[in-house]
Amino acid sequence: MDFTPNDLRSLAENYYYHGFRTTKTVKSTIETAYLYYKDISSYSSRYSKYCEKIDVLLESELSLKTKELWRIPIKSEKTHLPLITIQYNFSPTNEITYEFMDGYEPIKGIKNKIVFETKTDGSTIVKGDIPVMFIASLLGQFDKDSEQYHFYTEMVMYFNIRDGVDLEGKKGMEPFKVGNLCTKCGKGHLEFFYKPSDSRGGNVRTRTDSWKCDSCGQIFTAFNVTSYDDIFVN
Ligand SMILES: [Zn+2]
Numbered sequence: 158m159d160f161t162p163n164d165l166r167s168l169a170e171n172y173y174y175h176g177f178r179t180t181k182t183v184k185s186t187i188e189t190a191y192l193y194y195k196d197i198s199s200y201s202s203r204y205s206k207y208c209e210k211i212d213v214l215l216e217s218e219l220s221l222k223t224k225e226l227w228r229i230p231i232k233s234e235k236t237h238l239p240l241i242t243i244q245y246n247f248s249p250t251n252e253i254t255y256e257f258m259d260g261y262e263p264i265k266g267i268k269n270k271i272v273f274e275t276k277t278d279g280s281t282i283v284k285g286d287i288p289v290m291f292i293a294s295l296l297g298q299f300d301k302d303s304e305q306y307h308f309y310t311e312m313v314m315y316f317n318i319r320d321g322v323d324l325e326g327k328k329g330m331e332p333f334k335v336g337n338l339c340t341k342c343g344k345g346h347l348e349f350f351y352k353p354s355d356s357r358g359g360n361v362r363t364r365t366d367s368w369k370c371d372s373c374g375q376i377f378t379a380f381n382v383t384s385y386d387d388i389f390v391n
Pocket of ligand 1: 339341342343344345346370371372373374375
């Protein structure tokens with residue numbers, strides 16, 4: 158399904174005014190989590206699968222202005238997300254707010270934020286998404302039955318794995334991914350196999366992802382995500 162710039166804009170505004178799209182708990186202190194997400198310049202190495210580059214235009218203690226290029230497909234425009242300018246602000250110290258300044262007209266002027274809260278056990282609740290995840294999640298809403306949706310699904314997994322490894326020191330486990338050698342026949346390779354099984358209730362999201370061998374046809378069902386902890390081994 159194609160969307161218009163106005164569709165995207167109203168969806169973005171809806172998320173901004175009616176709460177955070179995602180909330181997750183990370184096992185690190187709020188200071189560590191905050192510094193981790195505040196380190197925008199490192200996104201290009203941390204999320205290298207999708208991030209082409211982060212150029213810093215202006216930097217001060219409390220703000221940062223960047224030009225960012227991410228490899229995110231935009232189906233309706235048959236192209237990738239263009240270079241976007243983003244203004245970040247780091248005050249107060251439990252929030253990272255950002256505004257899309259330039260580059261991609263449908264979201265120009267849209268603001269959003271990530272908010273950090275300490276839990277009683279010392280872990281940290283992270284509410285909201287970094288800018289590119291916010292954009293990708295909006296784009297994904299328009300394409301629930303397509304290859305493009307698989308792209309966003311895999312992207313969310315990738316970001317959660319990277320954050321688990323880099324922020325929380327978990328040992329990443331990626332037992333099934335596109336291109337892996339099939340463990341049943343040892344000849345074919347895995348391709349993403351879509352089954353529409355997403356569901357969402359309250360803040361809990363469950364999802365089953367499957368991969369299929371391109372040779373013997375074996376289907377591997379990887380996980381049923383109710384918590385992102387499921388994709389890690391400790
Ligand atoms: Zn096979």
